[in-house]
Amino acid sequence: MDLLEYQGKQLFAKHGVPVPDGKPARTVEEAVAAGEEIGYPVVVKAQVLIGGRGKAGGIKLAKDRAEVEQHAEAILGMDIRGFTVFELWIEQASDIAEEYYAAILLDRSAKLPMAMLSRMGGMDVEAIAEKDPNAIVRVHIDPLIGFQDFHGRRLAFEAGIAEDVIRPVGALLAKLYETWIAEDASLVEVNPLLITGSREVVALDAKVTIDGNALYRHPETAELRQPGGEDEQEQMAAERGLTYVKLDGNIGILGNGAGLVMSTLDVVAQAGGEPANFLDAGGGSKAEAIVDAVEVILSNPKVTAVLFNIFGGITRCDEVANGLVTAFGQIDVKVPFVVRLDGTNDEQGRTILAEAALDGVHVEKTMLGAAAKVVELAG
Amino acid sequence: MSILVDKDTKLVISGLTGREGTFHGLNNLNYGTQVVAGVTPGKGGQKVESIPVFNTAHDAVAETGANTSMIFVPPRFAADAILEAADAGIALVICITEGIPAHDMMRVYVHLKRGDTRLVGPNCPGILSPGKANVGIIPAHFFSEGNVGLVSRSGTLTYQIGNEIAQQGFGNSTIVGIGGDPIVGSSFIDVISKFETDPETELIVMCGEIGGDEEERTADYIAERVTKPVIAYIAGFTAPPGKTMGHAGAIVSGTSGTAAAKAEALEAKGVKVGKTPTEVSDLAVKTLRG
Incomplete structure (x- = not known):
């Protein structure tokens, strides 16, 4: 079961992964109210289960109330590669110093959880691999022991991220693994993993897939429904x-x-x-x-x-x-x-x-x- | 000869008292399999026809000398039942259950790798050694004793291919369903390595499908280590990416796990790949007749 960005971010927040402040909205009025509450500038983000939202015009920066209204109006109901936008996520705008990539997934080949980190975020992982296969660091985790501090250090040092954020990025990866385990996820992906101007580490996007066979353990997640998401x-x-x-x-x-x-x-x-x-x-x-x-x-x-x-x-x-x-x-x-x-x-x-x-x-x-x-x- | 299950198999069934467990357990018994025990917590002391039921796998092993376990319990209890069987010293656990959470199987897999218990499945039809033992849900009446070793990620597709071969007069040493989940206890390589050393098996047929890279790795293994002829089939050429095709493990992720890539990898290593179940059967029969 694939989750929308904001549903994934809500799970992140629950497990201590830092995310920007935001609110979901299904109408222009709700979007404006969210903007007023969060404070400008905000980003108006289409919530659909498909990549390429930004290129399709589904992610817009709004400096004030009028712009939120204008963008919400345009994006709600928009078709993004066959998916209709029924929901928005209104999010506090972040200032971007660096963009990394992080993910935890089940490596079928090794039959183990695998953590991934790259300092080349913002583009999709296939594109990173094509540009420079060495730019993605992969580390397997023993699920009977769990994510250790050294896993975080290895990932951070080998990926060559900025030295001043090695510890907080490691800590975020540990929380991400905790989310992956606790929520029975098959994938959690953060792209970009953001380093702000004030050197804070924030998950700016969230791609989360939950194992359908484990939904009986997660009744709240099982109830999340994406309108129009299914044929x-x-x-x-x-x-x-x-x-x-x-x-x-x-x-x-x-x-x-x-x-x-x-x-x-x-x-x-x-x-x-x-x-x-x-x-x-x-x-x-x-x-x-x-x-x-x-x-x-x-x-x-x-x-x-x-x-x-x-x-x-x-x-x-x-x-x-x-x-x-x-x-x-x-x-x-x-x-x-x-x-x-x-x-x-x-x-x-x-x-x-x-x-x-x-x-x-x-x-x-x-x-x-x-x-x-x-x-x-x-x- | 045969592999994994035979006349010496002494089977204990977790979930024997359930509707499906009773139906298939008695089918296995009637086939001639030594079904020595069932396990259902709280129902120790009862019987299912002639088969005694125990509260724990440990009691069942102590009382009956069971050496093989079949798991027939619902998904949420299956990981626990597999671990219990392994802890009781069972050498071979065959898990039929479909729908076990992947994280459960990941932990079970890593734990079992550190011990001596072999797991086959989950989400598999079981293992049949014709004329010797049937453990699971494979309809035995299509198959007779013979020299074709069959290993597959799918149930009905195996029956389809096995039956086409049977109609041309050939039987099987053993038929092994390894299961359609992303994490299964035994791989194609584990089973093919056993067929390679089994004197009765003269030809190996493997049925793969989309998802993961097991078939690609098996191609390398066959090239390096297998002397017997192997005929392969791969299902799912028409599967779109990102969609789970029935089996939890049958999914093309991005550009990896496609049927075309698997067939190419096998053919590159000299394995003949049939385009249809009928062609697989024809290739197998042609090879057997020399």
Whole structure:
């Protein structure tokens, strides 16, 4: 789960990571009130889950009340690379002496937490790596011991940051690690990590991702919702407990098991088709789940044909077939379906479909045959 | 021969008394696996059919000599159950549970690395050595004894590929699901190194997917250390970056972890990569028939 900048900063503040004073605002009036309370100059920042806000005109400095009003008016409702701005963060302006980069993340390769520091902040980490791979220092942390002072010193000295801020930057990194652990984050990134003219160390931005599997331990975070942050079909699928990812094409896909569904998308693409979605109906797909899944897939208006690719292990093909018959009884289906049933009870499943003789349903025996057929029918 | 589970496996199941635990535990028992115990705190002294249930893993090991543990408890209790099994001296822990917090697995992984317990999973379908033992949820009726070692990050995709190979008349030494999470106890390399020394295994099939760099590292390992033929499949060529494709570990981050990069890394080291499950099966069969 990705958090908005200000939601991340609120978690930072809770764990003692220094952040500038600020307030969220959803209307121009709230933005003006926030500006008046914080004191000028302030920065009006669009809150969206996508980078490049500054370049898109979503971050503006305001010297007075009139400018806050003008910028808030312009930024609220703005589209930033496909994301609509519903919220602003009004923040005390900071004077910038130096910009560093800091992050804590889970290094999948080493299976350990990793802290990163660079003195070249303000640009994204890939850009830093491209400019000078040695400018990013990485240190692994033993999670059974935690972040030690020496980790902070190593990072700071090796990154070559200004000597007078080595101790406070180390202290900030320790607090950042504390945030990462306490909040079950998979990523906390501060870019830029700011050194002000008066040599204070401040997190000027916050990019925080929380592990969705750990949200039961963080009910307050789980309740944070980003309006407009989710796709309509993805939201609908989440409410029904289905694993769904929206894609750009026109062929709706359903399968059982994440690996098989990914493989199905690939095979459809190889046959010249464009998948509209990833949908895993799960290891033990029951009839109700099939009905839900068909509704979600067909609610995407781009879908012109649907492929069901089932390999029955625990999932029984006769249950999937019954689910499809039920779904066709409840939903007005206007696009062709290609159904491939293989594995446990596949013959019973195919018999059920043959007897039901559903309009526009084509049964195929193999995965490749089914992919070719659905591409042909999708047009 | 086979790897990891066989006739000597004495299995204790954490979560045996739950609905899924009972269903799959009895399936494993009926297959011929020695299921010697269950663990459910507070239900010690009860039985699930013929299988005695204990309050702790330590009691189960002391009373039954269990050497392998299967974890079937909900995600929030799973890390604790794995650590308990390891503390009780279990040599092999197979965790089926999906949805364990990544930080829990990070701590479990680091702790287990310092001891002698091997973990397979989590978020995996388990391990099947046809004709010998089935630990987990792999539908055993598709598979027979044979000489293909199969290792995969995914469940149903493994059944798909395994079944295509089976239909051409070949069986398996062992099928190992290593799991779809970002942190799993055993890697492709851990399992392939066991297949390499297993006399029954003549050919190895690995099914990878997007996310992480396990496949790339396995390619290097195969080139340096593996003499048996390896056929690979990678799922997720069409996955967009930044989206988790069902498995928590199946995500392309920026430009890293793509299917194309994995397939290229494997092919560069001489591993044949099938473009579809059917092609993987065809390549495997062609190699086996020489």
